Amino acid sequence: xxxxxxxxxxxxxxxNEEKNVPLMVEEVKKVMGDLQKDYDFEYILVNDxxxxxxxxxxxxxxxxxxxxxxxxxSRNFGHxxxxxxxxxxxxxxxxxxxxxxxxxxxxIFPKLIxxxxxxxxxxxxxxxxxxxxxxxxxxxxxxxxxFVNMFSSVKMEEGMADFKLLDRKVLYKITSMRxxxxxxxxxxxxxxxxxxxxxxxxxxxxxxxxxYNFKRNLSFAKSGILAFSVKPLKYIGYLGLLxxxxxxxxxxxxxxxxxxxxxxxxxxxxxIGIFNTFLMGLVLSSLGIIALYIHYIYYEVMNRPxxxxxxxxxxxxxx
Ligand code: UDP
Ligand code: MG
Numbered sequence: 469x470x471x472x473x474x475x476x477x478x479x480x481x482x483x484n485e486e487k488n489v490p491l492m493v494e495e496v497k498k499v500m501g502d503l504q505k506d507y508d509f510e511y512i513l514v515n516d517x518x519x520x521x522x523x524x525x526x527x528x529x530x531x532x533x534x535x536x537x538x539x540x541x542s543r544n545f546g547h548x549x550x551x552x553x554x555x556x557x558x559x560x561x562x563x564x565x566x567x568x569x570x571x572x573x574x575x576i577f578p579k580l581i582x583x584x585x586x587x588x589x590x591x592x593x594x595x596x597x598x599x600x601x602x603x604x605x606x607x608x609x610x611x612x613x614x615f616v617n618m619f620s621s622v623k624m625e626e627g628m629a630d631f632k633l634l635d636r637k638v639l640y641k642i643t644s645m646r647x648x649x650x651x652x653x654x655x656x657x658x659x660x661x662x663x664x665x666x667x668x669x670x671x672x673x674x675x676x677x678x679x680y681n682f683k684r685n686l687s688f689a690k691s692g693i694l695a696f697s698v699k700p701l702k703y704i705g706y707l708g709l710l711x712x713x714x715x716x717x718x719x720x721x722x723x724x725x726x727x728x729x730x731x732x733x734x735x736x737x738x739x740i741g742i743f744n745t746f747l748m749g750l751v752l753s754s755l756g757i758i759a760l761y762i763h764y765i766y767y768e769v770m771n772r773p774x775x776x777x778x779x780x781x782x783x784x785x786x787x
Contacts, residue, residue: 476500476509476581477560480568481550482526483516487675488569489525493536499574503581512537513568514554517544548650551630556643564633569673572631576668580633589661591633594625595670612689619693619700620654628665632656647770651688651695660776698763705756711749718742 478496482489493511500509515523515538526538539553551565562584566572576593583591613625630652634642641659642652657663693700722739725731 471508473506473508474562475560476503476507476577477558477563478509478511478574478577479514479551479554479558479563479565480512481514481516481547481554482518482522482568483544483547483550484518484520484522484676485568486518486521486525489513489522490529491674492568492570492574493529493533495570495574496577497533499577503578507581508535510535510537510558510560512539512554512557514538514550515540516546516550517541547630548652551652552643552650555639558639561636562633563636563639566631567629569676569678571671571673572629573668573671576666579666583664583666584633584635587662588633588664589635589638590656590659590663592625592628592656592663592665593631594628594665594667596667597669608685612685616689616692620695620697628653635661637661641773641776645770645772647695647772649691649695651692654692654695658772698759698766701759701762702756705753705759708749708752708754708756711745712753713749715742715746715749719746 478500480492485492493513496509496511500507503509513526513529513536515526523538523540526536526540530536530538537557539557541550541553554565555563562581564577564580566574572593572595580591580593634656638656638659638661642655645655718734719739719742722734722742725733726739
């Protein structure tokens with residue numbers, strides 16, 4: 469039988485989500501069931517070394533429905549790696565990835581798919597508000613993006629989490645990027661292509677605890693910054709230059725008065741202090757230069773594609 473339906477892959481990482489997995493699967497089936505006239509779906513759940521019965525829950529669901537697929541990590545590799553594994557296995561014409569705690573509601577999948585059908589290769593989502601989120605967390609996520617954007621060369625918007633739809637061609641580009649320090653929120657905008665944004669209200673977590681605490685967020689910010697720029701080290705280099713610029717005139721003035729005019733307006737101790745500052749400036753600015761080399765080495769090692777072609781008017785002769 470001919471099947472003209474498009475396949476939508478859905479990918480969710482799951483860490484200690486035993487109670488959420490069945491709910492999530494049910495919700496996805498319901499939402500995708502409404503679209504079954506035009507779309508088939510597969511739902512890939514990646515168990516990221518959970519300590520509870522998440523894997524059993526996934527296996528259980530996959531026995532009931534072959535469209536539900538499970539991957540089980542040997543240990544906890546982290547959210548970004550779990551997402552990557554799921555994306556690697558997705559076979560769909562488009563892939564939607566979201567958390568498995570129902571905070572990012574599958575209800576809006578149809579909207580994402582509609583945007584995709586209308587020509588967006590990447591559909592971002594933007595969280596408007598999270599039900600019952602503590603004030604501190606709201607504040608944190610606001611400043612998190614401000615902070616990352618200050619240092620990073622890829623701009624990331626507040627409320628844009630790992631909940632997106634990607635066209636297959638974008639997916640292939642992203643899965644071909646094998647850098648270890650993975651920060652999908654930065655990689656997706658880096659890859660480019662037509663994009664649009666769908667807004668949604670986030671839900672409250674029903675079961676289980678969020679595993680992102682302050683420490684994890686900090687380390688997330690760190691990898692967001694380090695994956696996309698050497699700005700922190702560059703700033704140190706600028707500081708070094710500033711020290712040189714400030715200390716040089718004082719040194720010249722001191723040198724001239726002591727050695728040429730043979731008079732002492734500045735004490736030798738003071739001048740030694742300034743000389744030290746000058747040397748410090750030299751060291752810091754050298755660090756800045758080294759940072760630039762590291763930057764280049766880092767990009768070489770990551771081995772990202774040099775460019776990405778979105779479309780062309782001719783067929784490839786060379787294969
Ligand atoms: N997660 C994961 N591995 C981890 C931590 C989290 O796969 O080490 C998953 C988790 O199951 C959820 C998603 O990543 O589906 C987001 O985690 P969480 O809900 O704790 O983060 P928050 O929503 O608070 O940002
Ligand atoms: Mg969550």
